Amino acid sequence: MTMNAISRSQIYVLDQDEALDFYIGKLGLELNTDQDLGFMRWLTVNVPGDREREILLEKPGPPNLDPVTAEQVRELLTKGAAGGFLFMTTDDAHKTYEELVAKGVDITDEPMERPYGIDFGIRDPFGNRIRIGQMFERP
Amino acid sequence: MSRAVEETNRAMLRARDAMDRAYAQPLDTPTLAKIAHVSEAHFIRTFRATFGETPHRYLQRRRVERAMYLLLHTDQDVTQVCYAVGFGSLGTFSRTFRQIVGASPTDYRKRRTMPAAPVPSCFTKAWTRPSSFG
Numbered sequence: 148m149t150m151n152a153i154s155r156s157q158i159y160v161l162d163q164d165e166a167l168d169f170y171i172g173k174l175g176l177e178l179n180t181d182q183d184l185g186f187m188r189w190l191t192v193n194v195p196g197d198r199e200r201e202i203l204l205e206k207p208g209p210p211n212l213d214p215v216t217a218e219q220v221r222e223l224l225t226k227g228a229a230g231g232f233l234f235m236t237t238d239d240a241h242k243t244y245e246e247l248v249a250k251g252v253d254i255t256d257e258p259m260e261r262p263y264g265i266d267f268g269i270r271d272p273f274g275n276r277i278r279i280g281q282m283f284e285r286p
Numbered sequence: 287m288s289r290a291v292e293e294t295n296r297a298m299l300r301a302r303d304a305m306d307r308a309y310a311q312p313l314d315t316p317t318l319a320k321i322a323h324v325s326e327a328h329f330i331r332t333f334r335a336t337f338g339e340t341p342h343r344y345l346q347r348r349r350v351e352r353a354m355y356l357l358l359h360t361d362q363d364v365t366q367v368c369y370a371v372g373f374g375s376l377g378t379f380s381r382t383f384r385q386i387v388g389a390s391p392t393d394y395r396k397r398r399t400m401p402a403a404p405v406p407s408c409f410t411k412a413w414t415r416p417s418s419f420g
Contacts, residue, residue, distance in 0.1 A: 225293075254303075256407075256408055262402060272296075276408070
């Protein structure tokens with residue numbers, strides 16, 4: 148048994164249109180799929196050019212989650228405790244950082260050089276964490 | 287109803303993020319309350335209800351965590367560390383550090399070693415902050 152890739156990841160968002168504004172409008176990701184399945188809006192984005200790795204932007208709610216549970220998820224998400232965390236890489240951490248600051252993105256950690264690379268942290272409008280790094284080559 | 291809770295949570299989170307990011311600056315309650323768009327009294331109460339500790343306590347422990355890190359991983363002396371993490375006086379720093387960590391900054395540096403963890407530093411920051419929760 149051998150798995151060979153992570154093809155899709157999921158995070159919760161409170162509002163899918165607002166999620167598109169952020170992930171595409173501000174972060175510069177690409178729309179992969181936006182399909183109304185009737186029972187849910189299947190909305191995924193990917194890093195430009197990498198269509199094989201999708202991030203599902205899922206809205207918590209019924210009937211998948213009962214209303215009370217959905218509300219708990221929304222509350223945890225906005226507390227930054229729902230667990231959503233994306234790690235992305237970039238060619239130039241400082242430049243990307245400056246661009247995101249100019250766009251008014253919430254910064255959680257300014258760029259710093261670490262043993263593994265130069266990286267910084269941001270938060271999406273809902274509470275999910277995102278870390279963006281210019282990684283050094285691994286030994 | 288739930289929208290209001292979510293907006294409040296997100297605003298409190300924004301203020302907490304500011305403490306994690308800008309702990310070295312003199313972040314007082316008015317500044318943080320402004321980030322969260324609420325009055326000072328409301329801010330302290332709501333932050334505590336949201337995260338289980340007061341903003342002051344959260345920031346104090348963030349600063350102590352950063353101090354612990356600098357003591358173990360840099361050559362800065364205790365005074366430099368004190369100001370680097372946002373304390374206004376050496377007396378307050380030493381007292382707070384000892385109260386939370388159970389040792390003076392100097393003793394802590396002498397006794398402890400901690401290898402730099404090969405993981406994104408935000409995890410180290412989040413998991414090594416001496417919290418109020420044991």
